[in-house]
Amino acid sequence: AQKRPNRAWCIDGETLEPYTPKERDFYTTDAFTERALAYLDEYADEAAPFFLYVAYTAPHDPLMAPAEDIARYAGRYDAGWQATRAARWARQRELGLYSAGTTLSDAEFGDWDALSAAERREEARRMEVYAAMVDRLDRNVGALLAKLEELGELEDTLVLFASDNGGSADVVDIGEGEIGTMTRWTSVKRNWANVSNTPFRKFKNHSYEGGICTPLIVHWPRGIAAVGGFVREPVHFVDIMATLVDLAGAQYPTEHSGALVVPMRGASLLPLLAGEPLRRAAPLFWAWSQGKAVREGAWKLVSHGGPWELYDISADRTEMRNLAAEQPERVERMAAAWTRWRDRQR
Structure with missing residues (x-):
């Protein structure tokens, strides 16, 4: 993310720039x-x-938020990376988000106490602004839900809320001034990104869980069988189209304006919403930057510019025990499937 001189702003089919x-x-x-x-x-x-x-683009950098929102989080992160991560991990376990056998991944941040007072203040401010951006986003989503309720549509509207990737360790720092203001363009950076991705390893641009595992919150009172629970089944953004086509009873097109349309991929999520098993015919695949992965049932094959690693996600949610050496045949089979999938994308 960088400042661009064209400052494009698009409204429907119109682009305004600068x-x-x-x-x-x-x-x-x-x-x-x-x-x-x-x-x-x-x-x-x-x-x-x-x-x-x-x-929404928030909470992507630049870290900027209204002053009154930032003020709500003053002092909230003064205890630092380790304490904040420990508190989040405890809260996740309390909520039952992860099974009792889940292991917290190794920390990928430094020693908070080794920072100077000025450095600790700036790092705390970094997360205060990030939290303010999330807070503002949350209230705006609430405004949309309130409008649906006002229109009498909330009970029978399928609402899907998701993030595109895990916390980003990218380093952006342009300009001067206090973090959160218009003169300073900066990012969360690696240390707080690791906290944001609790309990997982790595970050955005990786295919480890810290890069690709994000929540999907689904709200549809008239269409969801069991309200308020966790669904452990892995799903992918390719499933959204299949779900909407299924829900609408639509026919997915094979061509548009004379051009062939890429065949629909993914599986409809409607069975999951009805409390039934998901019918997925093929593995899930990822490829971005140096990251690549395959998910087949409980098994995940993943790499980031190096050898393939194999994890049993059902027993090792945070990818801490690489089983590639113990199951070379499974690695070879899943890697071949990923290569075939990649070649079809070209």
């Missing part, structure tokens, strides 16, 4: 919500089902 908002308190998270609320009002009287996609 774009300078008139409002001095302009904030993209709020602006996206305002546009989405307007769409919901515009089509409120139509009988046809609607599809609304809201792609």
Whole structure:
């Protein structure tokens, strides 16, 4: 993520660049919500089902948030990386998010106490702003849900909320001034990213769980059999299209405007919402940067620019026990499947 001189801003089919908002308190998270609320009002009287996609950019860097939101988190992260990670791990276990045998991965941050007072203040501020961005995002999602309720649509609207990747260790630091203000473009960086990805290893751009395992929160009161529970089945963004086509009873096209359409991949998630097993015919695959992975049932084959590693995710959720040497035939078979999948993408 870098500052770009064109400052593009797109509204429907129109691109404005360079774009300078008139409002001095302009904030993209709020602006996206305002546009989405307007769409919901515009089509409120139509009988046809609607599809609304809201792609918030927060909490991606730059770390910027309204001052009043940052103030809510003043002092919250003064205890540092280790204490915050330990508290999150304890909370996750209390909620039953992970099984009793799950192991916390090794820390990938430094010694908080070795920092100077000024360094600790800046690092704490970094996370205060990040938390403020998440807080603002959360309230904006709440505004969308409130609008659906106002329109009488909330009970029978499928809402899917997800993040595109795990916490990012990318280092961006441009400009001067305090973190959170317009003159300073900076990122969370490695240490807090490791905390954000508790209990997993690694970060965005990796295919370990710290890079690809993110929550999918699903809300649909009239369509979900068991409300308020955890579903352990791994799913992928390729499953979203299959789910929506299934739900709408639509026919997936084979061509559009004379061009062939890539065949639909993934499995419909509707069986999971009904409390039934997911019917997945093929493994899940990942490939990004140096990262690559295959998930077949409980087994995961993963690499980041090096040899393949094999993990039994059902017994080793945080990928701490590499079984590749013990099961070379499984590694070879899954690696061959990944290669065939990769070659089909070209």
